[in-house]
Amino acid sequence: xxxxxxxxxxxxxxxxxxxxxxxxxxxxxxxxxxxxxxxxxxxxxxxxxxxxxxxxxxxxxxxxxxxxxxxxxxxxxxxxxxxxxxxxxxxxxxxxxxxxxxxxxxxxxxxx
Amino acid sequence: xxxxxxxxxxxxxxxxxxxxxxxxxxxxxxxxxxxxxxxxxxxxxxxxxxxxxxxxxxxxxxxxxxxxxxxxxxxxxxxxxxxxxxxxxxxxxxxxxxxxxxxxxxxxxxxxxxxx
Numbered sequence: 001x002x003x004x005x006x007x008x009x010x011x012x013x014x015x016x017x018x019x020x021x022x023x024x025x026x027x028x029x030x031x032x033x034x035x036x037x038x039x040x041x042x043x044x045x046x047x048x049x050x051x052x053x054x055x056x057x058x059x060x061x062x063x064x065x066x067x068x069x070x071x072x073x074x075x076x077x078x079x080x081x082x083x084x085x086x087x088x089x090x091x092x093x094x095x096x097x098x099x100x101x102x103x104x105x106x107x108x109x110x111x112x
Numbered sequence: 113x114x115x116x117x118x119x120x121x122x123x124x125x126x127x128x129x130x131x132x133x134x135x136x137x138x139x140x141x142x143x144x145x146x147x148x149x150x151x152x153x154x155x156x157x158x159x160x161x162x163x164x165x166x167x168x169x170x171x172x173x174x175x176x177x178x179x180x181x182x183x184x185x186x187x188x189x190x191x192x193x194x195x196x197x198x199x200x201x202x203x204x205x206x207x208x209x210x211x212x213x214x215x216x217x218x219x220x221x222x223x224x225x226x227x228x
Contacts, residue, residue, distance in 0.1 A: 004154075034216075043116070043203050043219030044155070089154050093215070099145075099168065100217065102154030 002027045004103035006090050012109045017080055021106045023073040023090030031095040035064050035075045038087045038105065047075070047088075080110045114138060116220035118204050124226045125194055132190045133223045137206030144187050145217060146179055147203040148172065155203050161187060162209060194227045201225075 004025045013019050025033070032051045036044035048057045048064040050073075056065045061078045077084055087105040094101065117136045125131050137144045143162050147155035158177070159169045163184040173179075176194075181187040191198055201224050205217040 036219075041201075041222070041224065043205075043221050045219070046216060049216060091154070099157040099160065099170075102156070104152065104154050107152075 002092075002094055002101050004090055004092050004101050006088075006103040006106050008106060009104070010107040010109070012111060013080055015080060015082055015110055015112050018076065018078050019080060019108065021075045021077075021088050021090075021108070023075070023103060025071050025073070025090070025092045025101075025103075027071075027092040027094050027101055029095035030068065030071075031093040033064075033066055033073050034091040034093070034100075035062070035073075036089045036091060038089055040086070044089055077108075080108075082110050082112060084108060085110045116204055116206050116218050118202075118220040118223050120223055121221060122224050122226075124228065126228050127194060127196060129194055130190065130192045131194060131225065132188055133202055133204075133225075134186060134188050135204030135206075135220060136186045137204070138218055139185075141206035141208050141218075142184070143207045143209050143215075143217075144181055145205040145207075146187070146189050147205065149201040149203055149222070150199075158189075191225075194225075196227045199225055199227045 007022045034049045035047045038044040050066045052068040063076045089105040090103040119134045145160040146158040149155040161181040176192045201222045203222045204220045207217045
């Protein structure tokens with residue numbers, strides 16, 4: 001069964017600190033993996049997209065890594081800001097399919 | 113604003129009533145998707161269109177749900193005889209099918225449905 005699991009479920013950090021969110025997937029065949037940021041009451045916004053040949057991709061203070069062998073990805077947020085408070089969702093696209101498989105998300109709260 | 117738009121943003125209805133939501137995709141995108149998201153969960157796929165053709169429907173899409181995209185542009189999602197379990201955020205996304213292997217989907221702001 002195609003699944004995407006994220007950890008932790010929720011996380012609280014202080015402004016300025018770094019954090020890392022984890023994503024494990026069992027999706028086959030693998031096409032690409034995305035990280036989305038979703039503010040409360042809004043639609044998800046794409047942060048990064050990686051195919052199996054890409055190990056790391058950055059978008060400003062966000063850096064995603066992908067290990068296709070262990071089927072793990074991480075999203076590292078550097079120097080967190082209050083505006084980083086949101087849910088971060090890991091999404092995997094299975095090859096040949098047009099639908100995406102979503103994780104439940106990690107809810108991040110950045111406190112001053 | 114050239115992003116995906118959805119209308120209404122919020123809908124409160126009584127159980128048993130019918131509701132209809134609209135999604136306007138990014139103009140050059142030929143694929144359109146509907147998702148449902150409940151609190152604390154990621155979005156769940158409901159259905160998708162390529163142009164005006166509905167190519168896939170999830171088993172989550174019961175007989176009370178129907179989606180259309182009559183001219184290959186905007187789409188509507190109708191829920192008949194709403195139930196309290198239908199309360200959720202309904203998200204629409206669009207993409208361009210020839211966008212290499214990424215086929216990135218751009219999401220709208222969602223319609224939050226509350227069934228009383």
